[in-house]
Amino acid sequence: MIVHTDEAEAERILSILRNAQIPVRPSRCIDEDSLKDYLAQNKVDMILAQALQTELPLNSVCETVNRIGKDIPIVALLETIDHDSIAEAYSAGIKHFCSAAIKEQLVLEIINVFTALMTRRELRKFESDLNDAEKRCASLLDSSKDAIAYIHDGMHVYTNNAYLEFFKYDDAEEMEVTPFLNLVAKSEVPATKKLLRDISSGKIPDEEINMKLKKEDGEEMDAVVYLDKATVDGEPCVQFLVQPPKVNLEAEKELREMRNRDMLTGFYNRSYFAKDLSDKVNAVRSGKSKGHSLMYIQIDAAEKLEKELGRGNMDLLISDVAPFIKECIGEEHTFVRYDDHIFIVELEGQIEDAIPVAEHISKKIKDHFFSAGEKTLSITISIGLTQIIEKTETGNEVILILEKELEKSLDKGIGQISIFDPAEEEKKARAANQKWIDLITGGIENNQFILHYQPVISLHGDEVEHYETLVRLKDGDKTIMPADFIGVAKRHGLITDIDRKVVQNAIEAIKDSDKNVALFVKMSTDTLSNPSFPVWLSQQLKASAVSGEKLVFETPESELISHSKQIKPIIHAIKGLRCKFAIEKFGSGLNSFTLLKHYPVD
Missing domain, CATH: 3.40.50.2300 (Response regulator)
Structure with missing residues (x-):
């Protein structure tokens, strides 16, 4: 505004x-x-x-x-x-x-x-998202079976129901006015005071703390306390998570491992993979790791197989395929069951090392017979392959690439491998850009820019037939639209050559026509800012004996506003050759009619 x-x-x-x-x-x-x-x-x-x-x-x-x-x-x-x-x-x-x-x-x-x-x-969006997240977290804390409290300067500012039950308190308000020291056995008070002083100075221990605590009725008990930073209503505090002492550390470790595993295959599950992938991306970005490749494996025609076999037999098939994949690739790698019929394998090293592994597992699966209950069958897999590099920003970016590569492999047919090598893709992009440059310069040199003509009909009747010229680039049997090559031409300074070729072809078409025609020709800002263009145009018109009034040059309103100083004298020079001038996309500016006072518009 x-x-x-x-x-x-x-x-x-x-x-x-x-x-x-x-x-x-x-x-x-x-x-x-x-x-x-x-x-x-x-x-x-x-x-x-x-x-x-x-x-x-x-x-x-x-x-x-x-x-x-x-x-x-x-x-x-x-x-x-x-x-x-x-x-x-x-x-x-x-x-x-x-x-x-x-x-x-x-x-x-x-x-x-x-x-x-x-x-x-x-910031407002993040604050709104944070507020929503805090509400969800508060709801989860309230319903959590773990005893959790938020403590600031030794006082309780929040306790969940499990915490109250743990210490046998009935009233949350009573707990809020109870210092944490009142819940500690007398023998633990000096150590706890030191702990609270350390917390106040910002020193929060990472490891668990074994403490002797005291319930409301005076009964003492052993407990394990975990500390972590937290905030309540924007104020910093410390989260105390209190648990009974661990009876069997080995059992606890096994339970934690089970939570990260898919029960059917024994592979890691999706939630573990999300965190692990994020850690690996950060490690590569920070230079702490040389690189990781990821293999995205999908059982071909899995949905059709499931309909034929039934869900139970399909599970049996997957439980037979998973260990075979692990055996073929090697147990030292990370294996994930990402979806019902999709596995991901994380491999150490560069993508060049992963390609032969992908080819090997694809062949081994194809040549093997698997069990699905009482049935025996052979299957194929499609594989998408990529690599984590320093430019990789998030784990989600890696997954999106893998999914796209899998789609590409499926487009080729079953049992195929598609590889996204970031370095190779960059080379391909440069090569593709050069290919377009060669195509455009070849089109200019070999007169492969052709014109199509769209009639512009006057509702009031006109003796002159008007046509809009639409440029196309011929490449063998293919016709390439302007949207595909104009951008490249502008970036590499080829647009003025295209414009001149279009003008030449338009003048030639007018000369060869036995009708009274006039052609609308779109011109780029580069051409309409070039002082040599009117001189060149005059030469072309004289050589072909074509009147300038047969050409109507047009350019968008926004370009006239943005490059007024450069374009204005060129347009006046073109008008001196009796050519006409039109404004394209008229009405897109602040006050479009003002332009009509500054330009000799036809």
């Missing part, structure tokens, strides 16, 4: 922003009522407000924004950075200002203000 009394100056400011590659969808207000109505009904990221003007002064803009209660930053546009202008901005409650006359300052200030706005929006 721009608040400015001078429409031309507002357009100039927007043009500066577009030239700086800042996307804008502008609107303009000049009075308080229109500003209030617009802000109430539309989402606005920022307001650029002209200072030292009376129609809609800065304090009115600021009051209007404050009344609707939205976080919309206001940037005061000052004619000069002086004491009076800055004082007006500050007194109005506006924290951001810049000089509209200094382009660099204008652009940088808007970028900084918008970045701060995005940060605030993200």
